[in-house]
Amino acid sequence: MNLFKIAWKYLTFRPLSTGLNVFLLALGLAxxxxxxxxxxxxxxxMNQDAAGIxxxxxxxxxxxxxxxxxxxHIDFPTxxxxxxxxxxxxxxxxxxxxxxxxxxxxxxxxxxVGTNHDYLTLxxxxxxxxxxxxxxxxxxxxxxxxxxxxxxxGSEFSGSHGISVGSHDHDxxxxxxxxxxxxxxxxxxxxxLTSIESVWYTHDEEGGExxxxxxxxxxxDEEAHHDHFHHPVAKTGFPQTDEEREVTTLLVQYRSxxxxxxxxxxxxxxxxxxxxxxxxxxxxLFELLGIGITLLEGIGFILIGVSGLGIFIxxxxxxxxxxxxxxxxxxxxxxxxxxxxxxFLEGILxxxxxxxxxxxxxxxxxxxxxxxxxxxxxxxxxPWIFLKQELWIVAYALGVGIVASAIPAWSAYQTxxxxxxxxx
Amino acid sequence: MLLQAKSLSFxxxxxxxxxxxxxxxxxxxxxxxxxxxxxGKTTLLNLLGGLLSPDSGEVVLDxxxxxxxxxxxxxxxxxxxxxxxxxxxHLLAALNVRENLELAHFFGxxxxxxxxxxxxxxxxxxxxxxxxRALSEGEAQRVSIARALAxxxxxxxxxxxTSSLDDSNTEKVIRLLQTQASKIGAAxxxxxxxxxxxxxxxxxxxxxxx
Numbered sequence: 001m002n003l004f005k006i007a008w009k010y011l012t013f014r015p016l017s018t019g020l021n022v023f024l025l026a027l028g029l030a031x032x033x034x035x036x037x038x039x040x041x042x043x044x045x046m047n048q049d050a051a052g053i054x055x056x057x058x059x060x061x062x063x064x065x066x067x068x069x070x071x072x073h074i075d076f077p078t079x080x081x082x083x084x085x086x087x088x089x090x091x092x093x094x095x096x097x098x099x100x101x102x103x104x105x106x107x108x109x110x111x112x113v114g115t116n117h118d119y120l121t122l123x124x125x126x127x128x129x130x131x132x133x134x135x136x137x138x139x140x141x142x143x144x145x146x147x148x149x150x151x152x153x154g155s156e157f158s159g160s161h162g163i164s165v166g167s168h169d170h171d172x173x174x175x176x177x178x179x180x181x182x183x184x185x186x187x188x189x190x191x192x193l194t195s196i197e198s199v200w201y202t203h204d205e206e207g208g209e210x211x212x213x214x215x216x217x218x219x220x221d222e223e224a225h226h227d228h229f230h231h232p233v234a235k236t237g238f239p240q241t242d243e244e245r246e247v248t249t250l251l252v253q254y255r256s257x258x259x260x261x262x263x264x265x266x267x268x269x270x271x272x273x274x275x276x277x278x279x280x281x282x283x284x285l286f287e288l289l290g291i292g293i294t295l296l297e298g299i300g301f302i303l304i305g306v307s308g309l310g311i312f313i314x315x316x317x318x319x320x321x322x323x324x325x326x327x328x329x330x331x332x333x334x335x336x337x338x339x340x341x342x343x344f345l346e347g348i349l350x351x352x353x354x355x356x357x358x359x360x361x362x363x364x365x366x367x368x369x370x371x372x373x374x375x376x377x378x379x380x381x382x383p384w385i386f387l388k389q390e391l392w393i394v395a396y397a398l399g400v401g402i403v404a405s406a407i408p409a410w411s412a413y414q415t416x417x418x419x420x421x422x423x424x
Numbered sequence: 425m426l427l428q429a430k431s432l433s434f435x436x437x438x439x440x441x442x443x444x445x446x447x448x449x450x451x452x453x454x455x456x457x458x459x460x461x462x463x464g465k466t467t468l469l470n471l472l473g474g475l476l477s478p479d480s481g482e483v484v485l486d487x488x489x490x491x492x493x494x495x496x497x498x499x500x501x502x503x504x505x506x507x508x509x510x511x512x513x514h515l516l517a518a519l520n521v522r523e524n525l526e527l528a529h530f531f532g533x534x535x536x537x538x539x540x541x542x543x544x545x546x547x548x549x550x551x552x553x554x555x556x557r558a559l560s561e562g563e564a565q566r567v568s569i570a571r572a573l574a575x576x577x578x579x580x581x582x583x584x585x586t587s588s589l590d591d592s593n594t595e596k597v598i599r600l601l602q603t604q605a606s607k608i609g610a611a612x613x614x615x616x617x618x619x620x621x622x623x624x625x626x627x628x629x630x631x632x633x634x
Contacts, residue, residue: 001523001527001529001530002530006518006519006527009518009519009523012518013517013518324514325514325516327514328510328514328516329527329531330499331475331502332503332528332571333499333500333502333503333504333528333531333532333533333575334499334503334531335495335496335499336495336496336499337496338531418470418475421475421514
């Protein structure tokens, strides 16, 4: 027998009241845990994925959409831009480097990104096996794509048009897996990377087939295509072509800070393209989400406050019948200090339980969200990472417990044994 | 001499001072404190148990002046040396029978008597794991006696222990208190106005509100 055990017995003696208080507290703490985790991981991931990209240039439309589609590969692309205009921009003296992207296809919901080898360098990814693409239709898989799809080196697959599952398949020419990347915990894990040429030719074939049906020149056309299928692709910069081609977006690195002032204005007003800064758009996005987060946080704190009140009332109410118990304990040799500790222990035990359940609930809820959510949106979140701030949640909960038990503890301290036991 | 009470007096706030008769008691002896309701019998019991501090006089138990002890020391001394049986059992409902007895060991910081054997002697060994709510009144009273005896105290104080019991239970309880007291060599003091008790314990003092 010890104080801890006595406190525990008292708690389990009133399972409903204890359960309700623990649950209320846990709910409030769970909300705050989820917010902490999501905020922390989202911001980290968002910043990590946008690192090294100063500006994104693409077709006119919503700048946020442009960023989301070409940096995070979440939203739909705003459209395509003519390659000659893009190339002109890349020769601007304010521009250090340009990585062109050709988007628009997917494999089982994983986006196929046509780009050059600079993209691999930008994210610092390394190949786990195989090599980078050299020819059209050769692809490199992000680690998660490889894991989820079960594709291995040499596997062939065909992409689907559009960026979500269920669109029609490009079945004319299959992609071949040439390499698989090490997991990096960033957006690249969930991408299928290939050359811009691959994306072009995939779509050319569609056109070619239709042409062939109409005009009956299948043979020559096919041969011509298949001929350049085996030319090496561009490893850096733009692909070589005589035709009028398009790309989807450009990831731009500035040469000097000056560029941040001049370049976006120049692009937005002087060309048919638009420029958007990832850092600016993301902070705007967080500002928009901020209202919702603040609201949820408020609800979380209100729940914690209510549960604190509930604990206080539960302890205080039970004190009338408890006063006999406390007096008996005194008669058995307990000091007033031990009774104070007993009441505090009960409050602290209750809130500690709430904190543990709350944190568990928060993580489980996040795991549930991730398992049900869109993989492109949520798979970068890790539900079982524990943050230092969660210790603050526990400390905060214990604080609530201490405050809630302060008055009951004081009245326990003042219990007069003789009065309590003889007035019965 | 195990217990001595000398010129004790006490005044409840706003009431007249009560002067209590002197007495002393050896180990193994029993004493009844008789008196009409409101005469201050229970007050005397509280003074003897160190639950109240007298305005004058002293209580000496086994050479220790109880009223010189303060706070935590007094609580611990009481836990170790004085077992109190209250008018109502006042068992802790959150704990089972056995745990109620173990409370005395924990707070008295004493190993005391073996719980199960004590319960067996009191005829309630089979209730050791029962909830105290499942006990009959007589059983509950016996558990509260067991709790008072758990630390093998030198002084057993009982406040109207038989007031809510029938004749046969009254006899059992008094017998039990007497045999236990003589077994552990404790002095037994019973506060009562119950005539049935007098048949068993001839030695008494009377408290009169004068």
